[in-house]
Amino acid sequence: MAVYTSPDPAALAAFLANYPYGPCTGLEGIRDGIENSNFFLDTAHASHVLTIFESSPAATLPWFLELMDFLAARGIPCTHPRQRRDGGFLGDLCGKPAALFARLSGASLLQPTLPACAALGDLLARLHLAGQDFPATQANPRGPDWRTRTAAGVAPQLPPAAAMRLRVRLAETAGFPPPGLPSGVIHADLFRDNVLFDADQPVGVLDFYFACQGPWVYDLAIAVIDWCFMPTHRLMTPAAGALLAAYHRRRPLLESERALWLTALRTAALRFWLSRLKDSLAPRSGALAWQKDPAEFEGVLRSIERAAAAWLAVWPER
Numbered sequence: 001m002a003v004y005t006s007p008d009p010a011a012l013a014a015f016l017a018n019y020p021y022g023p024c025t026g027l028e029g030i031r032d033g034i035e036n037s038n039f040f041l042d043t044a045h046a047s048h049v050l051t052i053f054e055s056s057p058a059a060t061l062p063w064f065l066e067l068m069d070f071l072a073a074r075g076i077p078c079t080h081p082r083q084r085r086d087g088g089f090l091g092d093l094c095g096k097p098a099a100l101f102a103r104l105s106g107a108s109l110l111q112p113t114l115p116a117c118a119a120l121g122d123l124l125a126r127l128h129l130a131g132q133d134f135p136a137t138q139a140n141p142r143g144p145d146w147r148t149r150t151a152a153g154v155a156p157q158l159p160p161a162a163a164m165r166l167r168v169r170l171a172e173t174a175g176f177p178p179p180g181l182p183s184g185v186i187h188a189d190l191f192r193d194n195v196l197f198d199a200d201q202p203v204g205v206l207d208f209y210f211a212c213q214g215p216w217v218y219d220l221a222i223a224v225i226d227w228c229f230m231p232t233h234r235l236m237t238p239a240a241g242a243l244l245a246a247y248h249r250r251r252p253l254l255e256s257e258r259a260l261w262l263t264a265l266r267t268a269a270l271r272f273w274l275s276r277l278k279d280s281l282a283p284r285s286g287a288l289a290w291q292k293d294p295a296e297f298e299g300v301l302r303s304i305e306r307a308a309a310a311w312l313a314v315w316p317e318r
Contacts, residue, residue: 003029003030003031003037003038003039004036004037004052004054005037005052005054005093005094005096006029006037007052007093007094009024011093011094012024012027012093015091015092015093015098016043016100018084018085018086018091019082019084019085019100020045020085021043021044021045021046021048021082021100022043022044022045023043023044024041024042024043025042025043025044026040026041026042027039027040027041027042027050028040030049035054035055035207035209036051036052036053036054036056036209037051037052037054038050038051038052040103041100046102046103047103048082048100048101048102048103049079049100049101049102049103050093050098050099050100050101051098051099051100051101052093052094052096052097052098053096053097053098053099053209054096056097056209057097058090058092058097061090061097061099062088062089062090063136063138064138064208064209064211065081065089065090065099066089066136067131067134067136067185067208067211068080068081068208069081069089070130070131070134071127071130071131071134074130075126075130076123076126076127076130076205077104077123077202077203077204077205078127078204078205078206078208079101079102079104079204079205079206079207079208080101080102081099081100081101082099082100082101082102104196104203104204104206105196105198105203105204106196106197106198106202106203106204107196107197108192108193108194108195108196108197109192109195109197110192110193110231111231112192112227112228112231112239113200114238114239114242115200115242116197116200116201116202117227117228117239117240117242117243117246118242118243118245118246119197119200119201119202119246120190120195120202120223120227120243120246121223121242121243121244121245121246121247121248121250122246122247122249122250123195123202123205124187124190124219124220124223124247125246125247125248125249125250125251126250127185127187127205128184128185128186128216128219128251129250129251131184131185131186132184132185134185137213138211138212138213139212139213140188140212140213140214141210141212142188142210142271142275143214144173144174144176147170147173147270147271147274148170148174150274150275150277150278151166151167151170151274153278154166154274154277154278154281155167157281158277162298165298165301166273166274169266169270169273169301170270172263172266173263173266173267173270176218176260176263176264176266176267177214177215177218177260177264177267178260180256181215181216181217181256181257181260182215182216182217182254182256182257183213183214183215183216184213184216185211185212185213186211186212186213186214186215186216186218186219187205187208187210187211187219187222188210188211188212188214188218188219188222189207189208189209189210189211189222190205190219190222190223190226191222191226192226192227192230192231193206194206194207215257215264216251216257217253217257217260217261217264218264218267218268220243220244220247220264221261221264221265221267221268222268222272223243224240224243224244224265224314225265225268225269225272225297225300227239227240227243228240228243228314229300229303230296230300233296233299234303235303235307235310235311235314237310237313237314240314241314241316244314244315244316245316248316252318253315253316253318255318258315261311261312261315262304262308262311262312265300265304265311266301266304269297269300269301269304270297270301272297273294273297273298273300273301276292276293276294276296276297277294279292280293280294
């Protein structure tokens with residue numbers, strides 16, 4: 001989340017007239033994240049989050065909003081879109097698609113505890129199981145083709161050693177995901193700043209705009225990297241073990257997933273290294289926008305290569 005577009009009072013009033021919550025009584029920009037403009041918005045009758053979608057075509061957004069509504073109805077504590085008077089979820093603000101969401105309680109855990117990592121693993125398994133019945137499908141927008149295109153765009157701007165490392169990692173992950181892995185709806189961006197906690201219990205999952213159909217082990221890899229490596233820049237083995245064990249208790253992991261665990265980790269790290277390289281080499285302007293360091297995920301890839309046994313050791317026993 002970030003702020004690139006700030007609505008004027010008249011435009012905001014016209015947008016809110018489509019909802020039964022009354023006029024705006026408070027508006028505050030949210031700094032975290034990089035994709036869309038987000039605000040805490042208060043009205044006389046409720047507290048909300050307002051999202052203005054900066055680059056997503058309006059035609060692509062109903063899938064994400066309907067997925068959030070679907071998961072919320074099945075007990076997943078996720079961002080829940082507010083329904084408009086016309087029954088839809090999506091409106092227009094400042095010439096861009098926009099939506100209003102219920103504001104969730106809780107706060108992000110930037111230094112996750114062991115119980116919090118276990119609770120997250122259980123929640124991710126619940127999300128995967130709940131999403132199995134979602135009737136619509138969505139391809140991964142940052143799959144193999146995107147990785148290839150993005151790497152071609154950023155590689156000429158990198159130092160020779162980094163460009164070579166990128167080519168090697170791209171070749172290693174070219175065949176992922178293979179057919180046959182347990183798959184379904186995945187969040188695909190389950191970082192620490194996208195989950196809200198009350199004490200050690202998750203009470204809200206945010207930012208579903210990279211959600212898609214994909215292998216569940218890939219979603220697990222993304223979560224383990226951010227929750228169990230990124231806070232300290234070393235693998236926190238107890239935290240990773242707790243996250244995976246809790247997931248396994250809810251949705252038993254298969255041997256086929258274990259066989260591709262390191263590849264899933266490499267693919268996840270490469271995806272975020274590429275996206276951060278792209279953003280840093282071609283930054284977007286925004287009143288509250290900020291860039292994240294691509295070197296963090298380059299460090300993840302190096303760790304996976306140097307300490308592969310440690311990353312494998314956290315896999316739960318069958």
